[in-house]
Amino acid sequence: MADFTNDEAAVAAALDVPVQRGEPILQVRNLQKHFPLTQGILFKKQVGAVKAVDGVSFDLYQGETLGIVGESGCGKSTVAKLLMNLERATAGEVFYKGQDITKLSGRALKAVRRNIQMVFQDPYTSLNPRMTVGDIIGETFDIHPEVAPKGDRRRKVQELLDVVGLNPEYINRYPHQFSGGQRQRIGIARGLALNPEIIICDEPVSALDVSVQAQVINLMEKLQDEFNLSYIFIAHDLSIVRHISDRVGVMYLGKLAEIGTDSEIYDHPTHPYTQALLSAVPVPDPQARANRDRIILTGDVPSPANPPSGCRFRTRCWKAQEKCSTEQPVLAIPERFRGLDTLAAHESACHFAEERDVVHSG
């Protein structure tokens, strides 16, 4: 693999440069991940591919939270794994401070991963039940000893527990001695241990009870300010994503359907899928029951192994026309809104993009 730029010194030098607030810290370009489908036992023959992520591009700016929403199977978790290089991308680039991390390996990759950390969905299975909290968080320092010298680790772990609102005396306890919300705090402490710049959160609160969810969300917002973190926040709960995100991307079948600021997406959606998704969210207000514009989609999400031609949403879309089956819409500001001073003028991958308010009852 000669073409991998693994010149350690060059990577290290590049990573030391701080990124200013408002500058892109992560640039994703045409990212793709295809999982091969094989047939046969001894002589495996590739018969197709599940296109889990099929050409996703976006920027993450320093200090912001980018929310990614979508239904199960849309590829949002695969995107998270690709950004960490836990899965090798089939094609496309992920630039972190100018370094394409999809091409890195070995020590250069390890150096990058120190700065990009992850918080997982399930606090019950993502913590080793046989390790104490101190060992779980402290293990990160075994891999990156430069962050905390050996004698200092215990103090450092206790400091982290304190930061996430857990009693530092709990350092010798095991995961089963904590509640779900507390376990998620341990997961967050582990994510923070190496002073990363970016944290990728994959459904961090969806396993938690409502009253505990708010505690964890507030903690994450506080930590973002305190440590100047950038978040990629992946979730299926649209209300929570709106609350925490500065910008939101909506995914459908491995592609971004629409991306924009929280107000652009929630108050001025132009892609039919976004509109259907938002209108389906039950709102905790019985008054809205009769007055809201509800779009009930028919059918299920098609298989990513055999996505529809043209626009992927066309099989469930009420606006679909001939053009939608032949021509793939690109993610760009729709022509009719271009240059206009309206919040509808944001990137949307639909031939017939049109504003429709579905979250406010009229």
Added chain:
Amino acid sequence: MLLEVRDLHVEFHTREGVAKAVNGVNYSVDAGETLAVLGESGSGKSVTAQAVMGILDMPPGRIPKGEILFQGQDLLTLKEEERRKVRGAKMAMIFQDALSSLNPVLSVGEQLGEMFIVHKGMSKKDARAQAVELMDRVRIPAAKERVGQYPHQFSGGMRQRIMIAMALALEPELIIADEPTTALDVTVQAQVMDLLAELQREYNMGLILITHDLGVVADVADKIAVMYAGRIVEQSPVHEIYKAPAHPYTRGLLDSIPRLDQKGQELYAIKGLPPNLLAIPPGCAFNPRCPMAQDVCRTDVPPLYPVTESPVPRTSACHFWKECLHG
């Protein structure tokens, strides 16, 4: 009244002690009415439903006290054999996880048809025809072709429809749905909830909807019972409770969910954790987490105070319900 639960208590004997899961629950459902039971994990909402259905594991479970009146008859005094005739034919349950509630090695047609063979003594052929009709009724496309397929060949939303079909098979008068849409995606969730509401109207069934989602409740329920540590802390018609909650726990829950239609400030978070059922705090179980708690809350268990009597009664188990309602 179709179903009336009176002063129901359920406890579980465990190695660590007695876990008091349900501590004096009262609720009722009429034909055609939807009661939402809202609560977090461990609040006792599912255990109450299991006691009503008679599918509680006993032991370790035990019902030391209470009555479950179904059409005037106390189910707790019935023999298991008689109980079995009620279950399925008169009341049915829909579970959260359709994939693990269906038998993976039997086709959906066999599973649906089994109801008719066991309860109505139909032949296999007639039962299959009934299964197809049921699948049609819950709008599964190409029912005739799909009746021989196995659960894994259906999507999540379609599997939940099969669960609904199974519950409807014998045209019960009461349906208990325990988190029926929690495992589904939002667009599919909307389809399934719509179907359930429509079928309820068509058959004029009573529906008990168990959920933790305040949005789903607002969408479909007529009245709501909020549970905390095995008790109903507030019971109310659905419109009133969202406008002005009369219990600090309900208020906390409503304030802690972010909104879809506007970007809010910092979320309100209820401090602390739900109580351990082996050691429920004395007085009001919510007192260690309550911003309004006073000395009396730590010693006296609050009774259910009537908030409004008519047209629909509304109750709150808070010593300071007036302050909560108006502030």
